[in-house]
Amino acid sequence: MPGQPYPPPVPSEEPRQRLHPLSPMLKGSRALVVIIAGLSWQTLGRVGFGRFALLVVLCMLGYLVIAVVSWYNTGYHVVGRELRIHEGLLWRRTRAIPLERLQAVEVVRPLLAQATGLAELRLEVVGGSQTEAPLAYLTVADAAALRARLLALADRAGTAGSVAPQPFPDGTPAGLPDPSAPPPGKLLHTVVNRDLLISQLLTPQTMFLPFALAFVVTQFAMDITWSFIAVASTLTATAGVLLQPIRRVLSDWNFRLAHDEVGLRVRHGLTETRSQTVPLHRVQAVGVTWPLLWRGKRWLRMRLHVAGYSAAETQNGSQSDQLLPVGDLPTANRILDDVLPGIVIDALPMTPPPRRARWLNPLVLPRLGAGLADEVFSVRSGLLTRHLLVVPYARMQSVRVLQGPLQRLLGLATVYADTAGGPSAYAKDRDLAEAWWLAAQLSDRARTARTTAVTPAAAPTPDGGSPEADHPAGPDSSVPGSM
DSSP, X not given: OTTOOOOOOOOOBOOOBOOOTTHHHHHHHHHHHHHHHHHHHHHHHHHHHHHHHHHHHHHHHHHHHHHXXXXXXXXXEEETTEEEEEEOSSSOEEEEEEGGGXXXXXXXXXXXXXXXXXXXXXXXXXXXXXXXOOEEEEEHHHHHHHHHHHHHHHTSTTOOSOOOOOOOTTSOOSSOOOTTSOOSSEEEEEOOHHHHHHHHHSSHHHHTHHHHHHHHHHHHHHOTTOOHHHHHHHHHHHHHHHHHHHHHHHHHTXXXXXXXXXXXXXXXXXXXXXEEEEOXXXXXXXXXXXXXXXXXXXXXXXXXXXXXXXXXHHHSSOOTTEEEEEEOHHHHHHHHHHHSTTOOGGGSOOBOOOXXXXXXXXXXXXXXXXXXXXXXXXXXXXXXXXXXXXXXXGGEEEEEEEOOHHHHHHTEEEEEEEESXXXXXXXXEEEHHHHHHHXXXXXXXXXXXXXXXXXXXXXXXXXXXXXXXXXXXXGGGGOOOBO
């Protein structure tokens, strides 16, 4: 009727798309090898080679049938500003991932995926304890195009419908080039692989390896009661200690960092290549670490804290949060200036705790510090391995003042600045009056930064809403002062 408003447009639902037909075999190849190895250990000597080969063929056929049925019932499509994933045969499950919660997107290519020309797309969302929507596997071109489309939708609040994949700033199509090539955009830094190898040799695990091997050989030579199993177990434990530096070398090999209008572009990896895109307004904090054995070369490493990365993802050696695996201070300052403009690591203001805090921190007190810069809150800590954490005011979700029984006796308190899914920056053992003043300053500056910042999309809270709607009074509304 005339004068009656038109109904809101309904998002067009595109047809579901399936994963690549080779996906079931790639995802189940490891489990299939373990099953066949288990059968060979228990069965080969009993039934003979012919029957064993027939049993293996039957197992593979059975697995293939199940894998094909599972693949046929798995699909994904974009509806409005949601990515929906459907899976399951007997128990159907549909996951809807709101794209405004999207924090980062990775294109991962394990060794078998590289051999078959496929890739896995991983989505990290705020508040997630693990990768929310791993799509394994797609062709490389489809994975890169879907990544560009999802990032475009996530950064265009209120825009529904499809967005065509855009070319990269250097004119490269929306595919995924060779990981050894520089990522598109302005190249910020390339890590020299030689420095990466040396940095992992300068770790406690590798430094103590010769002593561990000498101990094993000496014990085996002097004590004939040492069995082969005991020696093998000791060597296995030693290999386990070395696993972390080896993983880091394999993960950070050919590390490339670039910056364009989309955000940070990161590529790295040897046996498993990763291509990651992180919008800068999703960055919650930046961490800087100076390991003890690296100080002779004046090296450090930087981590990029993004809400959504699970602890397992960042601790199992995959290093999805690396910003600079190894480098010097000028390089770190140059990279940090692109992530947090105007921030210089060695120029951040720092004030130590009062002298009476030495009763609680007898050794590390000279290294403790906290400071308020124009745009960020920074804290430092650590004795042998030194740490610095830089948190923009606009990313703070709450501010807390905590005081334990010993702190109460000494008139001290600790101030925490929490982020959405990222680390908490804490000023440890401050004077009580200073702690309350610092908490008030953090609350005011966070509220001001979040209301004046101009970003493509407001940083969502863990429940997916906008921070302004959920915290209209700013972080100072949650300064409990637990005393």
